[in-house]
Amino acid sequence: MTKLIENMNENQKKAILTTEGPLMIIAGAGSGKTRVITQRIAYLIYEKKVYENNILAITFTNKAAKEMKERIYNIVGETSKYIWINTFHSMCVRILREHIENLGYNKNFTILDSSEQKSIIKNILKNLNYSENDYEPKSILKIISNSKNEYKKAKDVAEASRFGFMKVVAEVYSEYEKYLKKNAVLDFDDLLIKVIELFEKYPEILAIYQNKFKYIHVDEYQDTNLIQYKLITMLAALHNNICIVGDDDQSIYSWRGACIDNIKNFEKDFKNVEVVFLDQNYRSNSIILTAANSVIKNNVDRKDKNLWSENKGGSKINLYHAFNDLDEAENISRKIKSLVKTGKEYKDIAILYRANYLSRTLENLLLTNSIPYKIIGSLKFLQRQEVKDLLSYINVLVNNNDELSLRRIINVPRRGIGQGALEKIENYMAINNTTMYNTLANIEKVGLSKKSVKDLQSLYNTFEKYSDGDNFSIDQIIMGIYVDSGYEEMLKNSKDEYSESRMENISELVTSAKEYSEINNNIMDYITEMSLASDSDDENLDNAVTLSTIHASKGLEYDTVFIVALEENIFPSVMNSDDLTDEQNKMEEERRLAYVAITRAKNNLYLSNANRRMQFGNTKFNEISRFIKEIPEDLLLEERSLQLSSLNKINSDNNNITYISKYSPKIKEKKLSKAYNFNIYDKVSHKKFGKGIVKNIIEDSIIIKFEEYGEKTLLLEYANLIKE
DNA sequence: ACTGTTCGATTTTTT
């Protein structure tokens, strides 16, 4: 026992030793929370003599699950495989494969990804004779997903909304559910919902898991949504030994349904909750921590806490005022080069940004400067067309009813199945009341062209050949289908410039399948894991600078971090979000995002903003981010671009440039001249042309749409505009 | 069924 809590601070020890009853661990960034969870589980096993299979640990990402598995394996060894360490979704699949037949589903169900969801919605709209223009598939899908996560079924939505847009949504929702059931597919939300449904209908099944999971852990608890909360509440109801680990300051996914109130509700819904704060940070030096603390303390709605570090000192935070985005990127390239010269490695360095499009300029410059980089969350391997095609074949193989996957590949490679042929097939299916897959078995009766019949028979034979998975390893199945289906031939004959790399991707897929099959040669498990996987999972061992959105960087740490584009309207971002959560909440989430970004850095932090920036093809001017202003000045080492100082000389009589943005709290009516003081959409008035709205600002010109005179381009210097 | 062209959107996205 002493070993397990050796080198732990008092609060960490308390978190590990408090095993009975509900426990809430509020773990600040870099406070060693993963270590605490793993040690706690080890403690349960070694000291409390808890069986491995009575322990459950839930994470959000596959990556976190994998990491936790490895760490626990290192302490506990072989028997650690009996601990359920899962993401919410993989845990649910595991339960559903066992019991979903009770709900009338085939246990071989396959899992939809979001692009497939969208195409289903489109299809349904078409069948119901609604136009995609009037009813945007994306928003419908979002409402359906939100409804599901609020545990509202199609009929609940239908009852609540009998008119207008929501009525259509309800109709689509209902059709969507039917379609999923018919095809024996579940979407991501379903995985959780069906488990709850199962537990509610069959208390004896719930009891199995309640009895089994005597000790439950939930990581990244601040990101749970209502359904997930409900699920863990149900599971923990019997033994009441539930340990949640989270940090309200790092909740950055509320726009995705994460419910920060779950932290507050936990203390209400469970009795006698023990709360432990982990506030000692082992990651960053105290300058970086002070900066992070001084930013986050501007949030009102949070548990008050202050991270501290024994790692005193450190160098000041570098703040670079760039002229434009190019200048910003050049500065970073320069800095990276000199950092590398002084002994840092590329992989110690990360560049973080608020939105993906901000990576473009950076990429270009890193490329021209021959600085190796990798982008987290760029085009995902599993999203690639050829990979998805092959996996669709596998989906059909394990789930013959998965018509969606079958449709995807029925004409890839070409088998002469266009719209006409499909209609004939559908016709046959309707008359004979059979599935598309079964139709393939009798395809000669459908009345297609000779070649199509032959090709589809061959397709059917391919499926049948590999349908008894026991005779083949997974990689053999994939490779076999790849060759037998004619996919390989198609790529070989293709003149497409990408076909080469497509073939490489397939071979990568086969290689990884081979590795998988050596551990577990179960094609169903394989396809499940692939459906639940995202590619940030595979770690990249290259020595390269990391480019990432701040969201995707959560949970990671780097010696040196650059945060770019710290400008109002970008970060914090202007959000014309469709939900009506209030401004305050949105701003606080932006601030949490800033907090997450800053706390990724261990030793060196570089911030930058640009005076002007190309956005969507236009030059825009944004004020420096409020988050920079929230950092005490004495922590900052400021640098200004030379280009910027020459700009300032031109406007030397206007040192006190006031930028104006949507979010500036104190916008004063002010007479402005010469300086670049306007933002797009600002209302202005002009002596001669009267009132208008700023449409664009390019270099020293401003384009304004005047109410009476229409669009005019004026020189900023002489325009003499007055801001309304 | 394939190809070229226009039009439109464009924050984040653990599963």
Add this chain to the structure above:
DNA sequence: ATCGAACAGT
């Protein structure tokens, strides 16, 4: 500016 999806024409 840029990428993709929708649409129209061959």
